[in-house]
Amino acid sequence: MYLKLFSSCKITLGAKNSIILDVQRDSYVSIPNTLFFVIKNLDSSSIESVRHDVDEEDKEVFDSYIVFLVKNEFGFITDKPNNFIYFDYEKIDIPSNNCIIEFSSSIVDYNTIVSQLETIKVQALHINTYSKIDLTQIEELLNPIFNNTSIKFVSLLLMYNRGIKENDLLKLGYNYPFLSQLFVYSSPFEKSVYGEFLNIHYTLEAQVSIKSCGQIKSDYFSCNDYLYSESHCFNSCLAGKISIDKYGNIKNCPSMTQSFGNIKETNLEEALNHKDFKKYWKLSKDQIEVCKDCEFRYICTDCRAYTELIHLDKEGLDVSKPLKCGYNPYTAEWEEWSTNPIKQNAIRYYGMEGAYD
Template sequence: MNNLFLRNQLCVPVKGYNRAIIYDILRKDYFLIPKEHCAILDTNDFIQFDKIEDVEEREELIDFLVNEEIIFQLSTSEQKKHFKSLNRNFENPNPLTNVIIHSNIDFRFLDLIKDQYLLNLSIISQEIDDNLLAILQKVSELEIDSIYLYIENSNIEKLDEYKKLFANYSLIFSVNFFNSKKIIDKTQLSQNIYYNFFEEEFSTYKRTLSIDKLAINAEHFLEAYNFHSYYFAKVYIDENGNIKNGLNNLENFGCIKSLTSSQFKEIISSSNFKELGTIKKKETLVCCDCEYRYMCVDSRVPSKGKKHWFHQFECVYNPYLSKWSNEEGYLNLEESGVYISASGCTIDQEKLSENFDKIWNT
């Protein structure tokens, strides 16, 4: 067997603090691998598997990667010229692609965005009522790829009635119900609309990252690699009409009730408004050490530190222990031996190693 292996360029290795992940951005899947193998695979040239001294380990890795179509073998080195590397740049000519509104939105806001091409429009509603149906009818006139509905309270006994109702709106991609504790089947597909049911309240859901919110696809990866996957090209209009960056932001950039279309465009195009969208995960403390950083949608508001961005509130995943908060053995950062502040990141290596061994080697 020759050593002429190339990596499928749509399978991207990403290194975390303890382990690495191969993002399969075409098939929307991922594979955890030891971080020692990440450097070997992270190349556009032929993969140097000989760097793995253990023959059994090397052959086992190659078999796994071939079977999952993460790598492929060429007959001759000359064939390499036919395979291009992945362009990781992300081009987006539109200042706005994602909008979040409430169902009681002033319809005049739709005039402010009528010239925008939107990938996603999210509508938050207390319940399924006339306000929601009216806004659904109105936004059907806009250029939108998909609509996501977030229903804070609803009568699940009327679910079949809701499904018939929403089937009339072709732009709806998903309907998300909260406080839905009696539903066993948490995800249902009906007439090309996904119905998702969450036990928690929407106020909790919007603040918390969870493993089910991880998204893997080419567009999301490239956006997260170059920008902030939550704040980039996004605007949130709160219930009072105030313009904000996202659901959890306090900063107010103006009110839609007193703006013209040109004034609104000026706000969302300003460097102050767009700043959060330009933050990269590799520039943010803790996130830069997380193997999930290019597939998560993190709505926490970053803060500026002396050299790096950081978060005042901790994520539910600890990359230094490779544990989610709902898993056995989870410890928060400080308990682990990791200390984050505006000054930077300090790691007590002895304490962290002791905690890691206790969790994973017992």
């Protein structure tokens, strides 16, 4: 008899622990590395033959592994293993373009920018606003997108405005079918509202800036098949991304320093075609120091804007661990990243001293 993993279940080896990821259930569980290697052996050998090779004192543990996998519906037992071909991940093309716009007075011709997004086939758009705006102003951001045939998903970051009723925000999801998420900061309460057409997430966080990005937490892990596949081939943050910061500078990410022109003089297609614009797109987690040994590397979104600034590869790319990650895959423990002595030079470099006290 053979044990086969369900096609929705993926395993990732880490330095100390591994995980089983279930992309269908959008969840994962941590497992010992011994179970990872048992599963790998069972992929090509029968349960009986693998058990035969296990030391006598470990056979009981082996049996418990089989029970665990079947009971939790990670795998199934069959006498016809060749009927089931397991694919770990599918190789994907360059991810669809997505865009972040930091809306400000520097964005003087918003309608033209939206038309440029169609030219470069942007499918997902996120707009950050850093001052209080009313419902009419929100609609003015959304109205031009109706004429864009490429944008399928839009999310907005808004400052809390007590003058806007929650029901009016929820109606936006009905009036603008492409609008999927609202993130409301500086709110007097913290909650999430899941409407029929739109989700709204309120946070107590008083200020949001470019330095707010790059937080690595288990709450932010995405256990879906697309990210799992993308993370094998590309950078899970920067691939397919183009941004316009609040000064109009065109960047890969608004938090990064390198600019590829200003939207007043350079169009998005020109910036996207710059020889250095995509230099980080194929830098996967398997190439980043520490991350390459982490069991969460295929469900964790990377950050190249803020790193520990310790490692460069032979091409001069920053392959350091994200600065705001406190997980240590060698001990399988989380710690407060901002107090780690290794990170202090980078914290000073980015001007973040005291920001996380």
